Amino acid sequence: MINTSSFYNALTLRGIDFFTGVPDSLLKDICAYISDNAPEDRHIIAANEGASVGLAVGNYLASGKPSLVYMQNSGFGNTVNPLLSIADDDVYGIPMLLLIGWRGEPGKKDEPQHVKQGRVSEELLKAMEIPYIVLNENTNIDSTLDEAIKVAVSEKKPFALLVRKNSFEKYKLLKDSTSSFPLDREGAVKLVIDQLKDDDIVVSTTGKTSREVFEYREELGQTHEKDFLTVGAMGHTSSIALGIAIEKKDRNVFCFDGDGSVLMHMGSLAINGMMKDVNNFKHIIINNGAHDSVGGQPTVAFDIDFSKIAEGCGYTSVASASNVEDIKNKIAEMASHKGRAFLEIKVNKGARENLGRPTTTPKENKTAFKKFLR
Numbered sequence: 548m549i550n551t552s553s554f555y556n557a558l559t560l561r562g563i564d565f566f567t568g569v570p571d572s573l574l575k576d577i578c579a580y581i582s583d584n585a586p587e588d589r590h591i592i593a594a595n596e597g598a599s600v601g602l603a604v605g606n607y608l609a610s611g612k613p614s615l616v617y618m619q620n621s622g623f624g625n626t627v628n629p630l631l632s633i634a635d636d637d638v639y640g641i642p643m644l645l646l647i648g649w650r651g652e653p654g655k656k657d658e659p660q661h662v663k664q665g666r667v668s669e670e671l672l673k674a675m676e677i678p679y680i681v682l683n684e685n686t687n688i689d690s691t692l693d694e695a696i697k698v699a700v701s702e703k704k705p706f707a708l709l710v711r712k713n714s715f716e717k718y719k720l721l722k723d724s725t726s727s728f729p730l731d732r733e734g735a736v737k738l739v740i741d742q743l744k745d746d747d748i749v750v751s752t753t754g755k756t757s758r759e760v761f762e763y764r765e766e767l768g769q770t771h772e773k774d775f776l777t778v779g780a781m782g783h784t785s786s787i788a789l790g791i792a793i794e795k796k797d798r799n800v801f802c803f804d805g806d807g808s809v810l811m812h813m814g815s816l817a818i819n820g821m822m823k824d825v826n827n828f829k830h831i832i833i834n835n836g837a838h839d840s841v842g843g844q845p846t847v848a849f850d851i852d853f854s855k856i857a858e859g860c861g862y863t864s865v866a867s868a869s870n871v872e873d874i875k876n877k878i879a880e881m882a883s884h885k886g887r888a889f890l891e892i893k894v895n896k897g898a899r900e901n902l903g904r905p906t907t908t909p910k911e912n913k914t915a916f917k918k919f920l921r
């Protein structure tokens with residue numbers, strides 16, 4: 548397996564000392580090593596993967612050195628535009644190394660949202676004319692990085708390292724942060740679901756939130772037709788919820804979002820808030836200050852004021868809560884509010900070890916959900 552410190556040192560030795568990306572579960576050990584060892588202003592966990600490419604472009608213009616941009620292959624889509632229309636050698640020609648976690652690699656069992664993405668990952672890189680090397684546990688780091696950096700720098704273009712599962716050795720984050728709110732995400736999910744009416748619609752975000760929604764319905768002995776699980780398309784959950792709310796004006800639509808997810812495409816808040824005729828849109832952000840589902844890497848969400856942002860974007864009711872009674876009251880208020888209501892629930896990161904995954908397929912979910920909407 549690749550030792551995280553050897554990989555990091557091999558990069559810095561070759562002049563790559565600026566790191567940016569959005570975390571991925573397959574890359575969590577190398578991300579944790581970078582978090583612990585790179586100076587704070589040289590490691591930026593970006594809002595989305597496209598923004599990381601932007602940071603790498605800017606850094607190259609100013610330093611003349613390529614950066615490392617890490618991401619899950621799910622997030623590669625967010626980079627297509629800045630890679631092709633700025634970094635590409637047909638445009639500005641900006642060298643950088645892309646470190647891409649290969650979820651859904653053919654032949655390896657993975658969740659439905661990763662299967663197609665995994666199958667086409669190599670083809671996508673080829674179509675974009677991005678040279679790449681597949682990294683696995685036996686890869687010789689020195690020769691691989693020599694080759695990757697040589698091509699990136701001499702041909703002035705991005706070069707990708709597509710990383711197989713279990714390529715990196717385990718590394719435990721030392722700079723881990725903790726908080727002491729009464730609830731964790733699952734506690735918040737349960738509290739909100741307990742307060743919903745029978746015809747309320749739920750749209751839940753990517754990662755463990757949707758898994759916890761699914762498992763709580765099972766625990767309650769309920770079926771799953773009330774919930775749309777946004778298993779992919781991180782950051783677009785509230786847009787999906789808004790699309791439903793516009794059409795189903797007589798029913799409340801509750802969006803269960805995450806802080807990483809909201810940050811990823813925060814521009815959508817402005818569009819949600821400005822939908823003046825929409826009175827049934829209820830946006831709940833479960834803020835654990837982290838990308839908890841992929842390893843707990845920090846977001847900036849405990850340091851920014853989501854309520855002020857939502858208010859500024861035109862949401863008509865805005866609140867933040869962390870204790871149980873307060874959350875219950877705020878949910879009751881948002882349910883009866885006629886407008887675009889926003890509630891931030893602050894929680895601790897972390898999840899159960901034995902948290903399962905949906906046992907129904909996305910298509911079964913869609914069919915049941917559409918019927919519930921009718």
Ligand SMILES: Cc1ncc(C[n+]2csc(CCOP(=O)(O)OP(=O)(O)O)c2C)c(N)n1
Pocket residue numbers: 569570571572619621622623625732752753754755756779780781804805806807808809835837838839840841846
């Ligand atoms: C576009 C994209 N980038 C990255 C990922 C990998 N990913 C899945 S869940 C997740 C973290 C979500 O963080 P947040 O919304 O704060 O929810 P939490 O996991 O903390 O509950 C990430 C980065 C993804 N699925 N899609």
